[in-house]
Amino acid sequence: MTLSLHPDTSQGPAVAGASVSGMAAGSAQTRIRSRLFTKYVALFVAVVAIALLSNGIFEVIFYYREHKAALIRIQQEQAEAAAAKISQFIKEIESQLGWTTQLPWSAASLENRRFDALRLLRQVPAITELAQIDSTGHERLRVSRLAMDVVDSGLDLSQDPKFTEAVAHKVYYGPVYFRRESEPYMTLALAGTRKDAGVSIAEVNLKLIWDVVSQIKVGEHGHAYVIGARGRLIAHPDISLVLRNTDMSKLPQVMMAEANGGVIPQSLENAKNIQGQEVLTAAAPILPLRWTMFVELPVEEAYASLYAALQRLTIVLLAASIFAVLAGIFLARRMVGPIQALRAGAERIGGGDFAQRIAIKTGDELEGLANQFNDMGARLQESYADLENKVESRTAELSESLQQQTATSEVLQVISTSPGQLEPVFRIMLENATRICQAEFGSLFLRDGDKFRISAMHGVQSAVK
Incomplete structure (x- = not known):
């Protein structure tokens, strides 16, 4: 028996590959990107602002303390220098006045004492009047720039604080008063080292x-x-x-x-x-x-300089904040871009597009992670292709086995329904063989001696047409 089959020129459709179901980058992605971008910008601006603000606050605090201490130190030095100058002025007058109380009254005449007093007024312009009191408290001589000289007036000053304080403490500083409401004056009384030397009382002009x-x-x-x-x-x-x-x-x-x-x-x-x-x-x-x-x-x-420094600091902070915002936007884009590319590539690979490759050239961990995703995608693509081949081969085997079983079942069914008749059996065998072989038509020949004769035909008429 000979079986002739003619395959169909148009084969069945190939198994379709895995469809790409990539997840849509919708509003959720935009929100995530926006949050990440905003977070990077805010973080960068916050770091820069906090650093500058902290530095500025510390600088202002230390500058305030140092500036205040420097001002106080300068003022203190000025006050001490002025106080020392005034003290030196008074001490010089005391020193000059001390020469008039060295000798006792019995050792010099009134004329000599008057001559010494006039010389003192010439040497010390601040002294406008000088009175000399003996040891009993009576005025013996008065020499003045503003009034007539008085000799041996006998004025009793024994109870006057000028005399008593000078005798008790060797020196007396009177209160400041104003003569004719013009210039300040002070009484300076100095007692001699000897008991009989008396007291010299000077009226000092404090205009200096x-x-x-x-x-x-x-x-x-x-x-x-x-x-x-x-x-x-x-x-x-x-x-x-x-x-x-x-x-x-x-x-x-x-x-x-x-x-x-x-x-x-x-x-x-x-x-x-x-x-x-x-x-x-x-x-x-x-x-x-x-x-x-x-x-x-x-x-x-x-x-004032501190306030100016605060203004400059405020301007610097504003300028630095603007720069930080711009730099933060730039850096955030540089940082978020690779992350978004990595995320989009991972989504496409997760959606079944194993041919997707992530191209990131940052030279850091993100590039290494992208390479790992690419390697994983390549391995998944190979595994998926092998799996498809295996599934296709197994499916073909199962289909062929099923068709053979179906053909056998149909042949057995015909044999059981038509015992002793071969034509129906040959016809059903030819139909199943044509279907299994995916042919357009077929012929079944039986050998009869040296010849072949047709026992069954399937699809011959449609083929001839």
Whole structure:
């Protein structure tokens, strides 16, 4: 028996490959990207802003302390220098006055003493009047620039503080007074080393103190002034305050200086002046007068450079913040871009597109991770291709086996229904063989001696057509 089969020219459709189901990059992706991008920008700006702000705050704090300490130190040096100059002025007068109390009254005539007194007035212009008192407290001589000289007046000064204090303490500093409401004066009495030397009383013009105070320059609006033992103003650039005998004892810095020996502690370097203006204050004692030299500078002027530094810091912070935002946007894009490419590639690979390759050239861990994804995709592609081949081969085997079983079943069914008849059996065998071989038509020949004769045909007529 011969079976002739003619395969169909158009084969069945090939097994379709895995469809790419890549996940849509919708609103969720946009939100994630936006959050990541915003987070990077905000983080970069925050880091830069915090660093600059912290540095600026520390700089301002330290600059404030150093600037304030420097100002106080300068004012303190000015106050001490002025106080030393005034003290030296008084000590020089004491030294010159001491020569008039060296000899007892019995050792020199009144004329000689008068000559010495006039010479003293020429040598020390600050002394405007000199009176010499004997050991009993009676005035023996008075020489003056402003009045007539008086010789041996006999004026009893034995109970006067000028005499008693000088005898008890060797020196007496009287209160400051104003002669004709023009210039300040002070009485200076000095007792001799010998009991019978008496006491010399000098009226001292303190105009030099005004000159010293007026020469002290502290910034543009700062000034210096001198306070007496009772808190009264002795010297000030505003002479009207001095002439009004202004009481400064209620000012905190004056009270603190009197309580601390003419020195102001750092806790009260900020105070208010007589006009109610807040000032930086430094003080120094004027020895041995128990006066105090004050040097003050308005806080607004003292901290002007600090305020300018704060303005510059604010401008720098604003400029740095703008730069940080721009740099953060640039860097965030550089950082988020590879991450988004990696994420999109991973989604496509996860969706079945194993041919997808992620191209990231950052030279860091992200590039290494992308290479690992590419290797994984290549391995998955190979595995998926092998699996498809195996499935296709197995499916073909199962299909062929099923068709053979179906053909056998149909042949057996025909045999059972048509016993003794071969044509139906041959016909069904030819139909199944044609179907299994996917042929258009077929012929079944039986050998009869040396010849073949057709026993069954399938699809021959359609083929002929």
